[in-house]
Amino acid sequence: MTLTEIKRILAARNLRPLASLGQNFLFDQNICRQLVAWLAPAAGDRVVEIGPGLGALTGLLLGHEIHLTALEIDRGLCAQLRETFGARANFTLVEGDAVATLPAVSGCDRVIGNLPYNVSTPLLVALLQRPAPPRRGVFMLQKEMAARLGAAPRTKDYGAVSVLLQAYYHIELLRTLGGGVFYPAPAVASAVVRLTLRDDRPAFAAGRRRDFYQFVRQGFSQRRKKLRNLIPQYTGPERAEELTVSEWRELFLAPSRQDAKLI
Numbered sequence: 001m002t003l004t005e006i007k008r009i010l011a012a013r014n015l016r017p018l019a020s021l022g023q024n025f026l027f028d029q030n031i032c033r034q035l036v037a038w039l040a041p042a043a044g045d046r047v048v049e050i051g052p053g054l055g056a057l058t059g060l061l062l063g064h065e066i067h068l069t070a071l072e073i074d075r076g077l078c079a080q081l082r083e084t085f086g087a088r089a090n091f092t093l094v095e096g097d098a099v100a101t102l103p104a105v106s107g108c109d110r111v112i113g114n115l116p117y118n119v120s121t122p123l124l125v126a127l128l129q130r131p132a133p134p135r136r137g138v139f140m141l142q143k144e145m146a147a148r149l150g151a152a153p154r155t156k157d158y159g160a161v162s163v164l165l166q167a168y169y170h171i172e173l174l175r176t177l178g179g180g181v182f183y184p185a186p187a188v189a190s191a192v193v194r195l196t197l198r199d200d201r202p203a204f205a206a207g208r209r210r211d212f213y214q215f216v217r218q219g220f221s222q223r224r225k226k227l228r229n230l231i232p233q234y235t236g237p238e239r240a241e242e243l244t245v246s247e248w249r250e251l252f253l254a255p256s257r258q259d260a261k262l263i
């Protein structure tokens with residue numbers, strides 16, 4: 001989708017890119033093709049696209065023998081997507097907030113999205129609210145968010161979302177980009193990350209994954225306090241940012257936690 005096409009469609013539908021919905025449309029064909037290649041959908045895969053917008057990735061995805069479910073919140077963009085792709089048997093559009101629809105949408109082997117940056121954390125957390133987390137995800141994110149996902153313990157970017165996502169996924173930072181490939185150009189730099197489901201992930205059901213995330217969040221919200229003050233029996237590293245992902249898993253499963261104030 002070229003910049004001219006994007007502007008033409010928006011004008012024809014009397015739409016303007018909404019900053020409140022993180023609407024920065026991709027018009028660089030090479031980046032679009034690269035994102036789909038990194039996802040590498042296989043024939044028969046059920047793929048979910050978050051925030052299809054005007055369909056820059058949607059059209060390329062539908063060139064594969066997959067079933068595509070697209071989750072879009074903007075009513076005007078949904079009308080455009082229906083007109084362009086609605087006749088395809090392998091396309092389903094779900095109108096609404098993907099934070100709410102993603103956990104229950106049927107079938108999600110792989111997920112892709114040039115994400116609205118203001119809700120990228122809840123969208124990534126929502127992946128783990130599905131009964132079975134998708135095997136692979138490719139996302140365009142704000143560069144700072146990508147850094148948080150891949151952050152190591154004892155760094156400023158390491159937090160609850162790093163622990164949750166790293167417990168379930170191998171995280172690769174594939175590339176960073178400036179704003180020039182989007183219309184309008186965002187003020188921040190972007191990055192592409194790929195998530196690949198780990199074989200050694202915790203075998204928690206979706207509800208238990210949510211509890212795990214809440215537990216870790218509470219630990220990090222007490223950054224300056226020592227974990228021992230919160231969990232009397234605790235003898236591990238002193239502060240939330242010092243615990244590795246596997247130490248967080250162990251702490252979550254520790255029997256003594258049942259009596260702790262941190263639950």
Ligand code: SAM
Pocket residue numbers: 021022023024025026027050051052053054055056057071072073074077096097098099113114115116117119
């Ligand atoms: N995929 C298109 C592209 O690359 O050109 C659009 C990407 S744009 C960065 C983000 C898209 O997510 C917009 O279409 C926006 O309307 C949609 N969006 C924003 N918040 C959403 C939400 N909570 N649920 C679903 N879609 C959302």
